[in-house]
Amino acid sequence: MPELFVAMFREEWRMHSTIFGSLGFALFPVLVSAITFMGSAMIPYLEAVIPGGTLSLVVHLQFLLLGVMVGGFGLLGQEVMNRRFGQASLLAYSSRSLPISDRRIFTTFVIKDTVYYFLLWVLPFIAGVTFGIPLSGLSLSFVGLITVTLTLSFLFGLSIVFLLSMLYAKSPALLALVLSGVILIAAVIVWLQIAGMVYLFPPYALYRDFSPLVFLYSVLAIAILFSVSISGMTLSLSGKERHYPNRYGEIAGWLGWLPAAPLVAKDILDLWRSGAFVGQVLFSFLLPLAVIWVSLSVLSAVLPDVQILFSFAAVAGVIAATMYTWLTEFDSVGTYTFLPLGTPDLIKSKFTSFSVLQVIPVLTMAGTAILSGYAMEAFPAVILAVSVSFYACSVMIYLTGLWPAVMVYNARVLLSSLLMIGPVLLVFIWLSFLDSLYACSAVLLALPTYLLVRIAFRKWASWEKVFF
Amino acid sequence: MNTVIEANGLTRYYGDLAAVDNVSLSVEAGSLFGLLGPNGSGKTTMIRMLTGQVRPSSGKATVLGVDVVKDPVLARVKVGIIPEQETPPSFLTASEYLDFVAKIRKIEGAGEKAQWWFEFLDFADKKDVLCKDLSRGTRQKLMFAQAFLHRPVLALIDEPLINFDPVMQKTVKEYLREYVCDGGTIFLSTHILEVAEEICSDVAILHRGQIVHSGPLAEILARKEKLSEFFLNAVRKDSYA
Ligand SMILES: Nc1ncnc2c1ncn2[C@@H]1O[C@H](COP(=O)(O)OP(=O)(O)OP(=O)(O)O)[C@@H](O)[C@H]1O
Ligand SMILES: [Mg+2]
Numbered sequence: 001m002p003e004l005f006v007a008m009f010r011e012e013w014r015m016h017s018t019i020f021g022s023l024g025f026a027l028f029p030v031l032v033s034a035i036t037f038m039g040s041a042m043i044p045y046l047e048a049v050i051p052g053g054t055l056s057l058v059v060h061l062q063f064l065l066l067g068v069m070v071g072g073f074g075l076l077g078q079e080v081m082n083r084r085f086g087q088a089s090l091l092a093y094s095s096r097s098l099p100i101s102d103r104r105i106f107t108t109f110v111i112k113d114t115v116y117y118f119l120l121w122v123l124p125f126i127a128g129v130t131f132g133i134p135l136s137g138l139s140l141s142f143v144g145l146i147t148v149t150l151t152l153s154f155l156f157g158l159s160i161v162f163l164l165s166m167l168y169a170k171s172p173a174l175l176a177l178v179l180s181g182v183i184l185i186a187a188v189i190v191w192l193q194i195a196g197m198v199y200l201f202p203p204y205a206l207y208r209d210f211s212p213l214v215f216l217y218s219v220l221a222i223a224i225l226f227s228v229s230i231s232g233m234t235l236s237l238s239g240k241e242r243h244y245p246n247r248y249g250e251i252a253g254w255l256g257w258l259p260a261a262p263l264v265a266k267d268i269l270d271l272w273r274s275g276a277f278v279g280q281v282l283f284s285f286l287l288p289l290a291v292i293w294v295s296l297s298v299l300s301a302v303l304p305d306v307q308i309l310f311s312f313a314a315v316a317g318v319i320a321a322t323m324y325t326w327l328t329e330f331d332s333v334g335t336y337t338f339l340p341l342g343t344p345d346l347i348k349s350k351f352t353s354f355s356v357l358q359v360i361p362v363l364t365m366a367g368t369a370i371l372s373g374y375a376m377e378a379f380p381a382v383i384l385a386v387s388v389s390f391y392a393c394s395v396m397i398y399l400t401g402l403w404p405a406v407m408v409y410n411a412r413v414l415l416s417s418l419l420m421i422g423p424v425l426l427v428f429i430w431l432s433f434l435d436s437l438y439a440c441s442a443v444l445l446a447l448p449t450y451l452l453v454r455i456a457f458r459k460w461a462s463w464e465k466v467f468f
Numbered sequence: 469m470n471t472v473i474e475a476n477g478l479t480r481y482y483g484d485l486a487a488v489d490n491v492s493l494s495v496e497a498g499s500l501f502g503l504l505g506p507n508g509s510g511k512t513t514m515i516r517m518l519t520g521q522v523r524p525s526s527g528k529a530t531v532l533g534v535d536v537v538k539d540p541v542l543a544r545v546k547v548g549i550i551p552e553q554e555t556p557p558s559f560l561t562a563s564e565y566l567d568f569v570a571k572i573r574k575i576e577g578a579g580e581k582a583q584w585w586f587e588f589l590d591f592a593d594k595k596d597v598l599c600k601d602l603s604r605g606t607r608q609k610l611m612f613a614q615a616f617l618h619r620p621v622l623a624l625i626d627e628p629l630i631n632f633d634p635v636m637q638k639t640v641k642e643y644l645r646e647y648v649c650d651g652g653t654i655f656l657s658t659h660i661l662e663v664a665e666e667i668c669s670d671v672a673i674l675h676r677g678q679i680v681h682s683g684p685l686a687e688i689l690a691r692k693e694k695l696s697e698f699f700l701n702a703v704r705k706d707s708y709a
Contacts, residue, residue: 240601241597241598241601242597242598242601243561243596243597243598244561244564244596244598245596246561246563246564246567246596247564248560248561248563248564248567248568249564249567252567252568252571261571262568262571262572263572265568265571266557266560266568269559269560269564270557270558270559270560273559273598274558274559331557334553334555335555335556335557335558336557336568336572337521338519338521338544338549338551339544339549339569339572339573340541340542340544340545340572340573341541341544341572342540342541345541462523
């Protein structure tokens with residue numbers, strides 16, 4: 001269905017380019033390239049400290065992570081299209097008027113999204129590395145190799161999460177069953193030494209051993225995961241009528257002491273009933289953190305374990321900040337902006353809902369610290385993670401208002417957020433390396449967090465929604 | 469008489485297109501004001517500006533004495549609104565949605581009021597259904613109830629009848645008439661001329677963003693003209709101009 005693909009592709013392009021101009025959007029990949037290009041200069045130094053092979057594994061894991069972060073198509077199914085484009089999208093609904101099946105439309109949507117992410121992140125990264133060859137001294141054939149293996153890593157991460165989220169949406173029990181089955185089989189294969197552990201991550205196996213057979217294995221793995229996910233999706237824009245007892249008043253009552261409680265209660269019901277809550281926690285938080293944990297553990301040869309813990313805490317904070325996008329991306333604010341609410345009220349409510357969700361990083365971080373044998377460090381690690389999370393969220397609110405998922409693809413927004421978050425992260429990681437307790441100084445971030453949110457109220461108050 | 473809506477030179481551009489072009493009008497308390505016009509003539513844009521959801525490119529408007537540009541939220545506190553697209557948040561049930569609106573609008577005794585609306589608009593059996601699973605007409609009922617839940621003195625309603633069956637249309641028209649008799653004011657946009665002819669006290673015809681006629685409905689009917697003919701003439705004359 002190439003016409004449908006082209007039409008959807010154009011719709012997405014227009015949405016972004018009407019919001020911040022074609023230039024801001026077109027510059028986004030250029031910026032990603034430029035950053036990678038500059039990063040290339042560091043490769044010789046990194047290779048000197050990090051043992052061979054480790055760096056490449058970490059990079060492959062980052063591309064896996066990128067795929068993992070964007071692959072949860074299964075969670076909301078068609079609701080994703082609905083909420084992304086709002087009521088305005090005629091394409092998402094064309095199955096109602098045109099002889100095209102729901103599945104076809106959804107498949108096209110997923111492929112379009114994948115291509116978009118590829119063009120916005122993967123390709124610019126590879127271009128940056130290619131231009132950086134004079135700086136990094138990498139060989140052209142090596143760059144050719146990683147072009148293939150990194151792309152496959154991204155697709156592999158994406159299709160795994162697509163499959164897992166599809167299974168989860170069908171039934172959590174099914175997901176648990178399939179997952180334990182897969183782990184069991186993998187364990188047996190590795191244990192019996194039928195194949196090495198590396199084959200569980202086919203694109204990386206391909207990187208290690210570039211042969212037609214392994215290439216075929218990687219591509220097949222991705223193709224199978226992807227097609228099973230697509231064909232397993234339950235698609236219907238009109239399911240059965242769902243009844244629920246009225247829980248709203250009760251929840252709003254409990255939360256009465258919070259700012260913007262009526263809206264927070266709505267957010268909570270929305271997240272819970274859409275099934276997005278547990279799903280997002282699993283696929284957009286815990287799973288990415290697991291990948292990050294593995295990436296960092298690989299570095300244990302160069303970093304003491306306790307430093308890995310604090311680096312993890314800081315990065316977990318950044319990932320936790322993306323919970324703000326769960327609250328905004330999947331909420332069509334147009335459905336209640338005709339009520340007496342201003343943009344500041346909405347931002348306040350989203351920030352409050354975000355704060356409620358911070359229970360999750362607190363528990364995760366405390367658990368990680370204790371399980372990895374650093375119970376004494378649990379407290380500073382939690383403080384670091386949560387402070388970073390609030391701060392990064394406030395940066396997002398300041399830069400993108402209520403529209404982080406869309407606005408991030410603006411070169412200026414990306415650059416500003418890197419500059420506002422990156423150095424802060426490094427400072428606090430460095431402090432925690434000096435002494436675990438110094439990590440607690442991250443509470444100082446509360447002040448800029450508060451200020452940024454206040455400024456955002458004013459900045460976005462007069463901003464008019466031009467889309468949806 | 470008491471003016472509840474006063475617009476002066478309201479203009480709104482979308483790019484180069486003047487969706488609403490230098491519109492001035494005033495609406496008196498107690499009237500049932502119909503804003504008529506063909507598709508794309510700017511009715512929805514007009515209602516959005518009057519309720520502070522869209523900022524005018526130029527011009528001024530006050531609603532119940534509130535400047536809608538300076539204080540859009542206060543304007544929305546005072547009025548009731550039915551937006552063009554009936555879209556309550558998808559994962560609340562109908563009754564939860566009315567609770568939500570009541571909380572935002574700080575309405576006392578919302579439970580009974582909501583119940584009254586469920587019965588009046590005959591959808592009590594759907595009150596525990598998720599909004600996203602409701603039929604179009606039922607969602608429209610919910611949006612109708614939402615707009616009047618706090619008994620505003622003024623309601624701006626965009627095509628409120630379009631998804632209703634004939635029985636429901638009758639119920640709603642009667643409600644609107646009574647509402648105006650009790651001292652309320654309605655600002656309604658529609659292109660269903662029979663509805664306008666039946667219930668409006670005043671009408672304005674919008675065409676390509678400009679007012680081509682405005683005045684009491686009785687004036688038009690007194691000329692023994694049907695509203696539909698008058699409308700077609702008003703709109704056509706301009707097209708050939
Ligand atoms: N958000 C927007 N962006 C760009 N153009 C818009 C937007 N909203 C409305 N327009 C344009 O403004 C004009 C007036 O639109 P509006 O929705 O006010 O018309 P309407 O009278 O309500 O039409 P209908 O009877 O079909 O509801 C149209 O030409 C429309 O294309
Ligand atoms: Mg309209």
